[in-house]
Amino acid sequence: MHLPDPAPLYADHLATLTARADAALARAGLDHLVIPSGRLHYQVFDDRDYPFAVNPHFKHWLPLxxxxxxWVVHTPGKRPQLIFNQPRDYWHVVPxxxxxxxxxxxxxHIIREAEQALPLLPADPARCAILGEANSAIGAxxxxxxxxxxxxxxxxxxxKTPYEIALxxxxxxxxxxAHKAAEAAFRAGASEFEIHMAYCAAATQDANELPYGNIIALNQNGAVLHYTELDKQRPADPRxxxxxxxxSAFGYASDITRSYAAAGHDEFQALIDAVDRVQQQLCAKVRAGFDYKQLHLDAHLGLAGVLREFDIIKVDAETALATGVSNAFFPHGIGHGIGAQVHDVAGFAEGEHGGFIQRPDGQRFLRLTRQLxxxxxxxxxxxxxxxxxxxEDLRAAGQADAVNWQRVDLFKPYGGIRIEDEVLCTDAQADNLTRPVFAATPA
Structure with missing residues (x-):
């Protein structure tokens, strides 16, 4: 499939960032925006460093x-500066x-050691907005x-700018x-660890390059929302x-989830298909002006409808949402913003001056509450x-009669189902960034 070239889009992206930075500095009464890329972190009582994670503000400006x-330094009215550390080093590969x-x-400006940045930074740190983590400090x-x-x-x-959307x-x-390679490995009976290795090989990215730790869950492990154990034993009965x-692409993330049933497990496959239908209906609601909080509540109603359809719960969707029954089966948020960070910033902001938009009552794990x-x-x-x-909490809350426990016992060995795409909000219909790539990628 054809992908847009980010190169011709970068100049406009940079112009957008400088305009935003100028406005932010004016609000704060400051003269310079200074962004360190970050420093290495070392393990306690050791000289081994953790994998480097670049400051997201830095990679917002540069694909590094x-x-x-x-360091990136922006002063309104001037060309931005990059202070680029290219050390003299024979222990590691030099950038x-x-x-x-x-x-x-x-x-x-090329420097050979961190402290050489000091004379190249603005004269007065007190006139700077310096964005980063504490260990990035050098001198004042x-x-x-x-x-x-x-x-x-x-x-x-x-x-997101058109440049960011291209990335x-x-x-x-x-x-x-890599998802297609992982599915093939599952179908061949591989272990979680083997599936993970197949994924990394197909993505041509190792675990430190991926935007987050892979969740690779077989059977009942799918009930652990952030399952990252990667069992090395092949299951006797893959279900x-x-x-x-x-x-990752130049510091920008993708975040995709799929669920599969093994051959012969037709009822669980039907449940997956039903969740997939709800997911696509929700994706289509990503439109300008739609409240993401409402999208989350619509997800509860849609999923509760599926639970009722499959005789897993005995109450209607509205009752399941109002009584907390749906929370027991769908205990996380419908999603989050994504970009330079997997869980992108300002998910609860009321506006450019901050503020906080509360989550709906009882929905404490929702990560985004803004209007799209x-x-x-x-x-x-x-x-x-x-x-x-x-x-168990549902039983303790007096809602046991709302659940068909025989049906729950039937599905528990499968763990769970999640379907996830990334969707761009536009002035018109939703632009699903993920589905067209699945359609264009051979198995």
């Missing part, structure tokens, strides 16, 4: 994710010299993370290719497979699970 001790579609837009340049600046930048980062489309491709896994607007990209990930702890 593996350059510790580097290649800056290259690519972005270099012509920056004044670039310690991240101060002014709230007024963060509120403004985080709010506007929710609205997010690109991130779908290796992820979908079901839930995979929640993404890929063009340029926002969100995940839509309804699920049905059979979780002992939550089912």
């Amino acid at each position: 994710t593996r350059v510790p001790d580097s 290649a010299a800056p290259n690519g579609w972005w270099v012509e837009h920056f004044d670039i 340049f310690a991240p101060n993370n002014p709230q007024a600046v963060l509120d403004h930048l985080h709010w506007h980062r929710s609205f 997010m489309r690109a991130a779908q491709v290796p992820a979908v290719r 079901s497979f839930l995979i929640d896994a993404g890929a 607007q063009p340029g926002m990209v969100v995940t839509i990930e309804p699920g049905i699970y059979f979780i002992d702890m939550l089912l």
Whole structure:
């Protein structure tokens, strides 16, 4: 399939970021935006570092994710600067010299060690908004993370530029290719660990390059929402497979979930198909002006309808939502914003000045409560699970009569179901970034 080239889109992206930065600095009464890429973290009592995770504000400006001790500096009215750390080092691979579609837009300074950045940074740290984590500090340049600046930048980062959307489309491709390889491994009887390895090989990304740890769950393990144990033993009776896994493209993430039934497990496959239908209906509701809180409640109603259809619950959808019965089977939010971070920022913000939009009563795990607007990209990930702890809580709450426990016992060995796509909100119909890539990718 044809993907847009991000290179010609970058100049407009940078112009958007500089305009946002100018406005944020003016609000805070500051003169410079300073963004460290981040520094390595080391394990306690050891000289071994953890995998480097770049500051998301840094990779928002530049498609660089593996350059510790580097800095972006923006001063209104001037070209942005990149202080690029390219150390003299024979222990590790040194970052290649800056290259690519972005270099012509920056004044670039090469340094060989972190402290050499100091004379290249603005003269007065007190006049700077320095965005990052505490260990990025060098000299007097310690991240101060002014709230007024963060509120403004985080709010506007929710609205993706065409350049960012191009990178997010690109991130779908290796992820979908890897999802297909993972399904094939499941069908061949592989273990969770073997499926994970097949996924990484097909994505051509190792565990440290992926945007988050792969959830590879066979059988009852699908009832653990963030299951990452990767059992190395092949199951004697593979019944079901839930995979929640993404890929990265220049620092931007994809986040995709699929569920599968083994051959011969037709009723569980029918339940998967029913959840998939609800998921596609919810995706179609991603439109400008639609309240994401309502989308979450619509998910509860749709999934409760499926539970009633399959005789898993005995009450109607509205009653299941009102009494908390649906929460026991769908205990997480319908999704979240996504972009430079898998769970993107400003999910609860009232506006560019901050504020907090509360979750609906009883829905404490929802990660986004805003009204959808063009340029926002969100995940839509309804699920049905059979979780002992939550089912026990349902009994304790006096709702045992609302459940057909024989049907629950039938489905518990399968764990659960989740289907997840990324959807771009536009002025018109929803733009599903994920489904067309599945359709265009051979098995």
